[in-house]
Amino acid sequence: MRIEKHPILQFDRGEKVTFLFNGQEMEGYTHETIAAALHAAGVRELGHSQNLDRPRGLFCAIGNCSSCFMTVDGEPNVRVCVTKLKQGMVVEEQHGKGVVKG
């Protein structure tokens, strides 16, 4: 859920865009990170641990901790907490170490 009214802050979310999360179309904004857009849509499970494949969510949200690795437009191990959303992005859950294609 997005915060519509806040006592202190105003949010400039940028333009509305659509993106694919595990094949499902979702909406978000260009000034949001992928993680924020997913969170607003109720998706909290982002990465997965490499060995036991346990679901992981955000931990630091500023690109320090690697808890939120996902595959974005085919590129694995993207820190979705610091990657801004773009129109048409393809965001996928990642399991294991991730493979760099090509």
Add this chain to the structure above:
Amino acid sequence: MIRDVEVLVIGGGPAGLCAAKAAADSGAHVLLLERDDTPGGQLVKQTHKFFGSERQFAGTRGFQIGEMLVDEINAHENIELMTDATVLGMYEDGIVTVLKDEKHLKLRPVKTIIATGAAEKFLTFPNNDLPGIYGAGAVQTLMNVGGVKPADKVVMVGAGNIGLIVSYQMLQAGVEVECVVEALPNIGGFLVHASKLRRAGVPILTRWTVKEAYGNGKLEGVILCQLDDKWQQIPGTEKDVPCDTLCLAVGLTPLAELAWQAGARCEYIRELSGHVPICDENLMTTVEGLYCAGDVSGIEEASSAMVEGRLAGYAVAVALGYDVENAQKEVDAAKAELVELRSGPMGGKIRAGIAKVEQKRGEA
């Protein structure tokens, strides 16, 4: 190709912004690197008014201070700001490598100020990796930068300033804050922060901790329990608290990796919350020309980080011979400000840490 840089500042948070401005105001040419796409560091998500005195912008909200500093940096002809730029390495020959727009840049700075800040600490308990267990800073980012409601119902761990402030900010964003638990016998943050939370009805439970978290694929609740005087969990005191979010505000640790890489002497100092570079009174590390400012050399309030940035920036100007008389005056003023900020009862920990740094310096 190697690019020559006069003053390199790494990190665009409160310390880095103030360092860049101080050096540039004195006449030096500064390249300021920020790994995020917007400078400001963690100031951008601080919605509360800062403490301290007028020189540290007391009474102004953190994000407003950030905007002010960034505007000054952007308008400054002696400062080049490079965002989305991550420093990858600092080499023994003085070369600094940077990742910028998928390109690998090589820099050769005359002076470098590291202002990389800190990372949040974690806490050990069963199921501590469930989605919904976040660092308090992450929740702040989601909520105050992303504009996303981070939780419906939250339990906060840690009654230091971050735990208290973020709990309050969650109330402002319409989140139900069930309680703040703190393992220590006393509240560690400012009591005025605790009181404003308390009079909004949020209990602060000292000598309590998280025994375990539970949930199927995501957090559904936590078991809290009381601690005895020896930090042992007291059987029979368990309390099951359903919640969708658990926030950890259990301290920060300095991000001193770059100083390590550059060969600066680092030591573990508990009072400064981790391994920190051993700096002299002008904040220069044991590597000539390499300085540290802000949380990277010991965890403190953002107000102190700004003053440290100013101190390092002017010290670099003095070392380079820019506007020496005035810059030296500013160095002395910044030192006096730091002494004042650290002189109260709340500054005991940092004073002890600095004393240890001085002692280690003497041993070398």
Add this chain to the structure above:
Amino acid sequence: MLINDGIPTAEDLAKVLPSEERLNKGPIAITECFQEIACNPCVAACPHHAISMEPDINATPKVDPDKCIGCRVCVAKCPGLAIFVVDMTQSEGTAAVTFPFEYIPVPEKGQLACGLNRAGEEMGWFPVLRAVSGGKKNLTYMITLEVPKELAMEVRNIKAGGYRDGK
């Protein structure tokens, strides 16, 4: 105890409460700031130079009861939201309590709001006398509530939302 639950005790409060005589003369600021931290915006905020801090920025503030006129300027300036203004002369049976407020929605003058004490406990429904913004940059509201005199030293906040119209 304040240090382990965030609630100032009667002993803490005794250090900052003005005399009964002064309270009966008119509005006055009460700084519920009990910890020595490096912070001093209240000193500069006061247009009447009634707030002092000695020997330095780490001391707790002191209000001069003769100089303070209860103008409320400091209420929105204190970064710790720890200054309140109490006017025991509001009416025969009531006092006006002003406190800082940073939630939404903000109540309107004339509405009834649920008053909370320092522990966040509900103290009853009281009329809002004023709801004044600290300014576009400051963004803290100052809410003044009319409460029975015996609650003037208890009520320090309101529950955000659910305001009622009428008396």
